[in-house]
Amino acid sequence: MKKQTLLYTLFILAFNCANKKKEAPITRTYVEESHSYAKPNEAVIKHLDLDIVVDFETEVITGTASYAIENYEASEIVLDSKFLDIIRTEVDGRPNKFELGSFDEQLGQALRIPISKDTKQVTVHYKTTDKTEALQWLSPQQTADKKHPFLFTQGQAILTRSWIPIQDSPQIRITYDAKVVVPKELMAVMSAENPKQKTVDGVYNFEMKQPISPYLIALAIGDLEYKAVSNRTGVYAEKSMVDKAQAEFIDMEKMVVAAENLYGDYDWDQFDVIVLPPSFPFGGMENPRLTFATPTVIAGDKSLTSLIAHELAHSWSGNLVTNATWNDFWLNEGFTVYFEIRIMEALYGKDRANMIALIGRQDLEEEVEGFKDEPEMTKLKLDLSNKNPDDGMNSIAYDKGYLFLRTLEEKVGRDTFDAFLKNYFKTNAFSTVTTESFIDYLNSNLLEPNGITFNTEEWIYQPGIPDNQSIIVSNKFENAEKTLQYYLDTKAVDVSKTQDWTTQEWVHFIRNFPETVTTDDLLRLDNAFDFTNATNSHIAMVWYEQAINHDYHGNDVDQKIEDFLIRVGRRWYVSTLFKAFKKADKAEKALAIYEQSRPNYHSVTVNTIDVLLGYDKE
Incomplete structure (x- = not known):
């Protein structure tokens, strides 16, 4: 009897071991990511406890990043780090070794921390350095009130790793808590629950309960x-x-x-x-x-607040449902432009919404022309391997993405499309989506149930703009063009024709100056409407672009352009003007201005203009 019991036990053990070997492997929920060293299918961060001190005198952030992790019996966890001074690491509260991989100009370094299969927490003690790209430290003179310094971060696309060691991929969503110590005369705010007043001691505590992608962790102090x-x-x-x-x-x-x-x-x-x-x-x-x-x-007149509508729309498209990789960036921005324009239509009417959309369509045309030697960059789904993901952050993602969705809406009907989008946001809330999973969702939940055929593949995977694109028209823009032609033909300016114009009408008016416009024409218009001294930044930008294009120098416009470029660091604006200088064979002048303005720009803008102008950093 004992012998039989022993044999039976051995049989059961052998059977269990054999079946254990046959267990299904761990489900791999994360896709391959070319812009992060992280291996989230082996070990992934889930929650961050950030504890930092911000020193404005040394312009250094010092502290710890502690992560609760999900561990699939991995032997190491890999974080992204760039231009950080990694002091030491801990695993489950005990000191632990770490290794930094070779440096890549775009990606930085892999921070490899050995762990065991039971590891639940890793901690990194670190400092930022003077090369940290996400941070911009501003002197009092660079602020509005000119009394105190200022600091802000910019994490998108892959810069969060330069101020926090982290798994810096948009498909990795985490919650976070933070303790931030700043000079007591300043206030700290983050992408989290925020104070409404300054604390007495300069210590601020934050909580973000909803899981977000690392590029959305943000800090500002002033x-x-x-x-x-x-x-x-x-x-x-x-x-x-x-x-x-x-x-x-x-x-x-x-x-x-x-x-x-x-x-x-x-x-x-x-x-x-x-x-x-x-x-x-x-x-x-x-x-x-x-x-x-x-x-x-x-x-001063709420004329540029479509930007606020755009950022609000991101609360659904981008923050709630996020592109899984930067190759899928159009899923963030194309949807957001569509949503922004629908918000603007609901509040301010279809005329204004269509004008905003049509300006975007004009930007798209210019972008496509700019990529005539790289047509693959005009696809919605990109391959940005070995490239900076910023290369894909242009009008293709925004305005071709919007045009695709607008065309789709017109094909299926607005009510049907709205129901689809509402369900899309609800179904995919707090998760990430690839282009391919979106196409599957689109087919299963919109096109197939409604018996609709649509050229989705052409829109997403082919360069250029398909022939079945939505045609956007604006009577107000047609009137702006007629008014411009009247002014040019008659050499007279009747300001009563334009007294109720919106920013969008003025932008269209200025953008449509013909090649034959003379400097006398420009001076006449400038004297009538004071474009050179425009307080509306969008109007000023397009006017300055035309002044450069047409070699106009009236009303001290050259000095105004220089002042604008030194004061304003918005990448879209400054790159537009520096491109105009370059196209007009005025590269030497552009470089002279850039020498003065470069110290005022964030690294995101600097990186773009350095390449544009061939700036020698040495």
Whole structure:
């Protein structure tokens, strides 16, 4: 009997071992990512505890990044790091060794930390350096009030790794807590729950409960004040700017309501905007709960607030449902432009929405022409291997993506398309999507159930713009063109014809100057409308571009252009003007201005203009 029991036990053990070997492998939920060293299918971060001290005198952030991890019995966890001083690491609270891989100019270094299959937490002690790309330290003179220094971060696309060692891929979503210590006269705010007033001791604690991609972790520090617009919207800015910002963005709550009416609840609790100093490289950055915005959007008449609608729309397309890789970037921006224009239509009417869309269509035409030698860059789904993901952040993703969705809407009908999009955001909330998974969702939930044939593959995987594109028209733009022609033909300017024009009409008017326009014509228009001294940054930018294109030098415009380029760091604006200089064979003048303006720009803008002008960093 004992012998039989022993044999039976051995049989059961052998059977279990054999079956254990046959168990299904761990499900690999993350796709291959060319812009991150992380191996999330082996070990992935899930929550960050950040504890940092910000020193404005040395311009260094020092602290720790501690991660709760999900571990698939891995022998190491790999983080991304760039231009960071890694001091030491810990695993489950115990000191541990680490290894930094070879340096790559775009990706930085792999930070490899050995772990065991039971490891639950890793901690990195580190400092930023003077090469850290995400940070811009500003002197008091570079701020609006000129009294205190300022700091802001810019993480998109792969710069968060330069101020926090992290798995810097958009498909990796984490929650985070942070303790940030700053000089007591300053306020710190993040893409998280934020204070409304300064603390006494300069210590700030933050919590982001919803999982976000690393590029959306953001920090700003300055002499800030807060003013509410509604119980869930408001603005942060320096004292001299906060009232202007509140007045300019007074429709924020209406925008949130309009967005919710379209595509479902706003899932981030609070929607605030911080107006940063003018060196901020983008129009806006959709950091959850706290959009970062350029002061160039403050025109005094709410005419440029489509940017706020755009960043709000990202709360669904981008923040809630995120591109899995930077090759899929159009899923963030094409959807967001579509959503932005729908918000603007709901609040301000179809005429204004169509004008915004048509300006984007013009930008797209110029972008396609600019890529005539690289047609593959005009595809929606890109292959950015061995390239900076910033290379794909252009009008193709934004405006071709929008045009694809607008064309699709016209094909299936607005009500059907709205129901589809609302369900898409709800189904994929707090997750990431590849282009291929979107196409599968589109086919299964919109095209096939409705018996609709659409050239999706051509739109996404082929260069250029398909023939079945939506045609955007604007009667107001046609009137602007006729008015311009009248002024040029009669050599007379009747300002009563333009007194009710929007920013979009003025931009279209200026953009449509013919090649034959003379400097006398430009002077006449400038004297009538004072374009050279325009306080609206978009109007000023397109006017300065035309002044460069047509060799116009009236009304001290050359000095105004130089002042604009030194003061404003918004990449779109400055790259447009430097391109114009280059096209007009005025590269020497452009480089002279750039020598002065470069120290005021964020690294995102610097990297673009360095390449554009062939700037010698040495």
